[in-house]
Structures are given as C-alpha cells and as structure tokens.
Amino acid sequence: MAPVLRAAVWMSGSIASFSAMAVAGREVSVQLDTFEVMMYRSLIGVIVVCTVAAVTGAWRRISCAHLGTHALRNLAHFTGQNLWFYAVTVIPLAQVFALEFTSPLWVIVLSPLILGERLTRMRAVAALMGFAGILIVARPDMAGINAGVVTAASSAIFFALTIMLTKRLTRTQGIMSILFHLTTMQLVFGLVAAGYDGDIAVPEPAVLPFVVVIGVAGLLAHYCLTNALAIAPATVVVPIDFIRLPAIAVIGMLVYGEIVDVWVFVGALVIFAGNYLNLMSETRKTQ
Structure with a gap:
C-alpha cells in the first residue's frame, strides 16, 4: 500500500474517533458535567495505558523527569478539553x-514566546488568515457570539499550548511516558474538579457506553494521527484531517437535525488555507 494511502487509512480512524467523541460527549452531557466526563475519560485512559505498558514491558520507558512540564502540559490539555466538551x-x-482547527495557528503566534521559534x-500571514477565518465562523455580532463560540475558540488556544509543551517534552520523553503522565495527572485533576462539591455522578447504564x-x-484518535504523521508529510495529513x-456536519444534520x-x-x-500555506512554506525550508 502506498504511503499516502496508508496515511489516509490511519486518518480515517482519527476522523471517526474524533467524531465519535464529539457525539458521545453530547450524549453524556445529560447526566455528567465536563469535569466528570474528563475524570472518567482519564480513568479509562489509565487502565488502557497501564495494560499496554504491562503487556509490552514499556514500564521502563516511563520517566519521572520534567514533572513540572508534564503538569503544565496536562493542565492546559485538561482545560482545553473541558472547554471543548462544553462547546459540543x-x-x-x-x-x-x-x-478547533485554529490550534496550529495559535502555535505560530505563541511559539516565539514558549519555544523561542522565529515568527x-x-x-504571520498564516496566523492572520486564521484569525480572519475565526471572524467568519463566529461573526462577532450580538447574534454570532455566545458561550459555545467563546469556549470552542478558547479550547483551541489551550490545545495549542498542549502541542507546544508536548513538543518540548518529546525532546527527552517517549510517547509511553507522555501518555502515562497525561492520563494519571488528568485523572487527579478530574477527581479534584468533579469532587470538590462532594458529589460525583455515577454513569447510568444508558450513558456508560458513551463514556467508554x-x-x-x-x-x-491521537494514536491514528501520530501514525499518519509518521508515514506521510504534514502537508498530506492536514488536508485529510479537514x-x-x-x-x-453531516453527522450533526442526521443525528441532531x-x-x-x-x-x-x-x-x-x-x-485551512492559512494552515496549508504555512506547512508548504515550512516543507520547502527543510528540503
């Protein structure tokens, strides 16, 4: 199978997973708040990651170095994911x-401050195009701006912070170590945020499958995306992701009208055009 076709297969898994998570997030919102959703998601993640580590012998690749960076990364992701679950x-x-697709453009804006990269x-053109796209999507007037638009746009900023801090961690940490700290730390964040009032809802049988x-x-979703990027250039993967x-949109029309x-x-x-132009420019520099 050609590399581009293999990447497309992996991206179909990522697209299906992200879409399933969005629908499931809306379905569980009738019973669980976003903190509880994140707590249960992280609990399932801990079980999966620990099981894989035990079966494959990957425990030795889990490092406790740079815990401060791990904590900042996971706090940013936890915040962004809570905002995203509310927005859906x-x-x-x-x-x-x-x-959400503006996250790479926020990386462009913030990376000079966090990673020391040059703007x-x-x-800069790509970032400006991204902000123009935000204005078109949100249409900033009394009818267009609401809590959902604000939280969705804000989640993209926190996802951008997550991307940059992940990039910093990958210089010294492996994927298993990053996933282990991701799930365990966010489980703690979820427990604290969901249980501060002494009341954590237990999923009912009808909701439990959506939590899983x-x-x-x-x-x-992230596993499929990572594999796609390992096979094909980002200039191929990003258009597929869009x-x-x-x-x-089709799912929203069929399921929710x-x-x-x-x-x-x-x-x-x-x-998309802003993202793609920037990717094309970066690709030419590395050739």
Missing part, C-alpha cells in the same frame, strides 16, 4: 470543529 453541547458540531513572514467511547476514542468538518451556516465552511476554508 451548545453549538453545532461543525462550528466547534472549525474553531517568519509566512507564519470517549475514553477509548480519545486515545485512538475532512472532519464536512463529516461532522443541525443546520450549518455556509459561512462556517467559508471560514474553515480560510483557516
């Missing part, structure tokens, strides 16, 4: 995904 319950799923002219879907799909937007404004797709196209 109050605005159309396609709008959430369109705003080139093309990176969230836990498994969350790990599977298939998530029309896919989730959502009517998606055409401007969501126009804004997403501008965001």
